[in-house]
Amino acid sequence: MIRINCPYCGERDHSEFSYGGDATINYPSLDASEKEWTRAIFFRKNIKGFQFETWHHSNGCRMWLVVERSTVTHEIKSVKPCHPDLQKVVENNK
Amino acid sequence: MKAKRLDNYGKINRDKILSFRWDKKNYTGFEGDTLASALLANNIGIVGRSFKYHRPRGIFSSGVEESGALVTIGSKDRRDPNVRATTQELYNGLEASGQNAFPNVNFDLGGINNYLGRFFSAGFYYKTFMGIPPFEWGRGTAIWMFFEKFIRKAAGMGSASVLPDPDSYEHAHDFCDLIVVGSGPSGVAAAIEAAEKKLDVILVEQDNLVGGDQLAENDFDNSQIKNQLENLGIKIMTRTTAFGLYDNCVVGLLERVTDHISAPKVNIPRQRFWTIRAKHIIVGAGAIERHIAFNNNDIPGVMTVNASKHYLNRYGVLTGKRIAIATNNDSVYETAQQLSEAGANVTVLDSRTNFEIETNKSFEIRKGCVPYNINGSKKIVSLDISKSENINKSETINCDQVLLSGGWSPAVHLLSHRGVKPKWDYSNACFLPSDSKENITMVGSSRGLWNKNDCIASGIAGTTDALNRLGISKTNYFFPKPGGWKNPIQPLYEVKYKKSRSKSFVDYQHDVTTDDVRLAHREGFISVEHLKRYTTLGMANDQGKMGNIIGLSLMAELLNKEIPEVGTTVFRPPYTPVSIGALSGRNVGKHFRPLRVTPMHQWNIDHGAKMIEVGLYQRPWYYPKENETLSDSCIREASTVRKTVGICDITSLGKIAIQGPDSTEFLNRIYSNSFSKLQVGKARYGIMLRDDGIVMDDGTSWRLAENEYFMTTSTGEAAKVMSWLEELLQTRWTDLNVNVTSVSEQWAGVSVAGPKSREVLNNCVDDSLVVTNNNLPFMGVTSTFLKGNIPCRIARISFSGELAFEVYVKSDFANTMMDLIWENAKKYDGCLYGLEALGALRVEKGHVTAAELDGRVTIDDAGLSKMASTKKSYIGSAMRKRGVLKNNDREILVGFFPTNLKETFNAGTIVCEKNNIKGQGIGRITSVTYSPELGHWIGLGFVKGGLDKWKDTNLVGADPVRNKQMNLKVVSPHMVDPKGERMYA
Numbered sequence A: 001m002i003r004i005n006c007p008y009c010g011e012r013d014h015s016e017f018s019y020g021g022d023a024t025i026n027y028p029s030l031d032a033s034e035k036e037w038t039r040a041i042f043f044r045k046n047i048k049g050f051q052f053e054t055w056h057h058s059n060g061c062r063m064w065l066v067v068e069r070s071t072v073t074h075e076i077k078s079v080k081p082c083h084p085d086l087q088k089v090v091e092n093n094k
Numbered sequence B: 001m002k003a004k005r006l007d008n009y010g011k012i013n014r015d016k017i018l019s020f021r022w023d024k025k026n027y028t029g030f031e032g033d034t035l036a037s038a039l040l041a042n043n044i045g046i047v048g049r050s051f052k053y054h055r056p057r058g059i060f061s062s063g064v065e066e067s068g069a070l071v072t073i074g075s076k077d078r079r080d081p082n083v084r085a086t087t088q089e090l091y092n093g094l095e096a097s098g099q100n101a102f103p104n105v106n107f108d109l110g111g112i113n114n115y116l117g118r119f120f121s122a123g124f125y126y127k128t129f130m131g132i133p134p135f136e137w138g139r140g141t142a143i144w145m146f147f148e149k150f151i152r153k154a155a156g157m158g159s160a161s162v163l164p165d166p167d168s169y170e171h172a173h174d175f176c177d178l179i180v181v182g183s184g185p186s187g188v189a190a191a192i193e194a195a196e197k198k199l200d201v202i203l204v205e206q207d208n209l210v211g212g213d214q215l216a217e218n219d220f221d222n223s224q225i226k227n228q229l230e231n232l233g234i235k236i237m238t239r240t241t242a243f244g245l246y247d248n249c250v251v252g253l254l255e256r257v258t259d260h261i262s263a264p265k266v267n268i269p270r271q272r273f274w275t276i277r278a279k280h281i282i283v284g285a286g287a288i289e290r291h292i293a294f295n296n297n298d299i300p301g302v303m304t305v306n307a308s309k310h311y312l313n314r315y316g317v318l319t320g321k322r323i324a325i326a327t328n329n330d331s332v333y334e335t336a337q338q339l340s341e342a343g344a345n346v347t348v349l350d351s352r353t354n355f356e357i358e359t360n361k362s363f364e365i366r367k368g369c370v371p372y373n374i375n376g377s378k379k380i381v382s383l384d385i386s387k388s389e390n391i392n393k394s395e396t397i398n399c400d401q402v403l404l405s406g407g408w409s410p411a412v413h414l415l416s417h418r419g420v421k422p423k424w425d426y427s428n429a430c431f432l433p434s435d436s437k438e439n440i441t442m443v444g445s446s447r448g449l450w451n452k453n454d455c456i457a458s459g460i461a462g463t464t465d466a467l468n469r470l471g472i473s474k475t476n477y478f479f480p481k482p483g484g485w486k487n488p489i490q491p492l493y494e495v496k497y498k499k500s501r502s503k504s505f506v507d508y509q510h511d512v513t514t515d516d517v518r519l520a521h522r523e524g525f526i527s528v529e530h531l532k533r534y535t536t537l538g539m540a541n542d543q544g545k546m547g548n549i550i551g552l553s554l555m556a557e558l559l560n561k562e563i564p565e566v567g568t569t570v571f572r573p574p575y576t577p578v579s580i581g582a583l584s585g586r587n588v589g590k591h592f593r594p595l596r597v598t599p600m601h602q603w604n605i606d607h608g609a610k611m612i613e614v615g616l617y618q619r620p621w622y623y624p625k626e627n628e629t630l631s632d633s634c635i636r637e638a639s640t641v642r643k644t645v646g647i648c649d650i651t652s653l654g655k656i657a658i659q660g661p662d663s664t665e666f667l668n669r670i671y672s673n674s675f676s677k678l679q680v681g682k683a684r685y686g687i688m689l690r691d692d693g694i695v696m697d698d699g700t701s702w703r704l705a706e707n708e709y710f711m712t713t714s715t716g717e718a719a720k721v722m723s724w725l726e727e728l729l730q731t732r733w734t735d736l737n738v739n740v741t742s743v744s745e746q747w748a749g750v751s752v753a754g755p756k757s758r759e760v761l762n763n764c765v766d767d768s769l770v771v772t773n774n775n776l777p778f779m780g781v782t783s784t785f786l787k788g789n790i791p792c793r794i795a796r797i798s799f800s801g802e803l804a805f806e807v808y809v810k811s812d813f814a815n816t817m818m819d820l821i822w823e824n825a826k827k828y829d830g831c832l833y834g835l836e837a838l839g840a841l842r843v844e845k846g847h848v849t850a851a852e853l854d855g856r857v858t859i860d861d862a863g864l865s866k867m868a869s870t871k872k873s874y875i876g877s878a879m880r881k882r883g884v885l886k887n888n889d890r891e892i893l894v895g896f897f898p899t900n901l902k903e904t905f906n907a908g909t910i911v912c913e914k915n916n917i918k919g920q921g922i923g924r925i926t927s928v929t930y931s932p933e934l935g936h937w938i939g940l941g942f943v944k945g946g947l948d949k950w951k952d953t954n955l956v957g958a959d960p961v962r963n964k965q966m967n968l969k970v971v972s973p974h975m976v977d978p979k980g981e982r983m984y985a
């Protein structure tokens, strides 16, 4: 079982979270071309090792998180809020 | 075999006699017995028949590795197959029977398979699937299809009850600093050391007593250890198996709470499934003694040496009279001495020629000898032996029991669950655990330590390792070196039989012989993973705990490689079987998933509602009067809505509060239609697309104030939409100043629909002016009060196509609102209507729901192109016309009438062209209803090209599931009041 250390709630079972997806995608602007959107939505890397991915603490504080997780060992290196302002709050409270 | 109970041996409670039934006969045993020890005490040798050949099988071990004594316990709805007799504690009234035999294990007609052996060799099933040569060369598998049921019956292992499980199971959770698996000397030492260093410790033991292998020592008393552990505050969990290790030091445990009790209390669960979250795991799971492959090594009376020691010292059962022990290592000599002191005539055959061992000379040792063949079928008559130098029958010795020790395999299973590969140790002829990067430490004989003092030292070292890794201490420590015997072990896995057709078993339960391994090799299955699947070696209940190493060594020999080059298969959880009941816990029947009810749930039932489950929600289905059927009631309710007024609970819709200065911009980006000019006090229907341009959900958003909206979503997509909005705001548009809050549970909603709805509502509100056509036009919104000073929100929104309002109050006021509106609706001959009538009304209007918006449909497919703004960009706008989505033969939303208006059809019907009724056709019907307004059945669905293409053509509805076919015509989806005059009234 993966355990994720939510910056707001503390360490919890992964069953409290929902998996989002690749956290490194820069979504194009809404008026960007079909081609740009196609690349953003459908072309994904299949990383062996650490990757940044989003998780939603859906059965907790409802925060969207960036989790740095190894796809091989499930080891988690870091967990941060997605929202930059929330990131700052967490940093300041450390 | 001549087993008997001895007076002066064992730790059983002789004051407490337990009676039990075995294969329909009565026997007795004592408290503290296992079923296996009680059977042995009653000199019962044959306890089952083997999987393929139906050979008589006895008790091979005294623990979880058992692969012979698998029996069925209990009867009727408590019939539990494949239980290991060696771990089943005896209780009064226990009922057990042998498996895989007809009529019984002593006389089994299936035994004929023993003589048909060559048809049942490795890969037999796979070959049968492919067609039996030469009869079916290239012609399929008809013979398998015909024989399958007989073969399955003949090659089964017990049968589970098909009745509902009467027992309850429980899920439980716990946390600790350190979990120690196994209560042998190493585990206990680790636990004590950790508790003294103030760690919070859980000690898990699969046996009912703590002590581990020490329970087989004649002078061992475990009560002192137990007291010491308890005094240190260690949580001891006996009858509990750590069946699997998972990420982040999570351990799965199965606690057998009542499996040893004859009449458990009803309020106690049978088993408990524990999830333990630890900071460190210490595994002292012990080691498992291996057997040796030689001809007829499965005859009842064959057992591991250590098992006979357990039976003697723990249960007071001497398992044989004339005992031959075959070994290649030092571990058997203490047992040999004890057996001979207990009265047995013992001969040890040791494959080694050069070694020294101290004994009291009460038994004979024959150096350089190995077992060659057992004579006998249902019991051992004699043993042919051979010189280890030159394998061939050299002599025959009379005996009734043969005990085997081919070496010991450390139980590395749990570490293997974490992907840590064990490494082969030549000097000890076994796999040893490698170091783990995770916080897991192996101690005791599961790291290859064979003497007790080393085990204790390793336990203390293990805890020091844990303390260091947890950053509590920085202490040097070392583990004793693997081994501990005076003389080295000499590898001995198989003694080859010179004659053909040997039955030299590697895996007892699955009847895998050494010949099967050779056959697999000849046929090219040389990887261990292929070998395993082809021969089924190690795939039985015991998962190869005894036989795997023998199979590997044979394959290594055939490939001319060393065992480490051949590798080992990966052990996966569970270590021992876990019942499905324990996995489901309390999540069965009505508790399988959560149940959601609206605040007026009881009110609906009190007013005659029949309920239906929609997703997790219980919603009113219909409100029958007297003897009305569903159809009668639905027709009456829908007609009443169109004629006067109806009331429907719509609380299950998702509701989201959207607040903040950028709320309008936010809605404008997520909805396909424009929200920029929506005035305060107005609502708008909106459609959300996914990034890829497909419709996600539809709903309404009400502008309550400049910076505040109230959004409704469909019932089914409510949670998804909420997560989606949060994702957008927290990850993509972090500059937008918007807050979203789920208020689905906070508001109770009702729809008041029909030509008389305004009058009804007029009587319900404090200020009768608020709902006039002027003050509340179509899509108007107001915040006001119901009579009794109840704050409410009203919007003039219609799903039914009638003049209609949605009224929301705080959930606490739900019943008051229902009473008030219902009282007034009755005055206009109104009705309560349920989901069935709601469905009929919306299908008549061609309004789509989840049945249509199924995740494959674009906004154009749904006929809602007008809802897609061309003046702005929004989520999905770049993608909604991509590639195939712009094809002009896409399936478009239409209405369907049966050509013969007296006919009916069902949702799921496939729409085809007349002389081309096949495959997926050209469309499908997604929703159907009887239309009270039109007086016949109507449907909504999709057809390639839409209404324009098929307007006056007769199509066919094919319903192969129900074996039905009807003629159809395609009509506009707006089947009633297409101009919407009623809504605007």
Ligand SMILES: [Zn+2]
Pocket: A006, A007, A008, A009, A010, A057, A060, A061, A062, A063
């Ligand atoms: Zn959280």
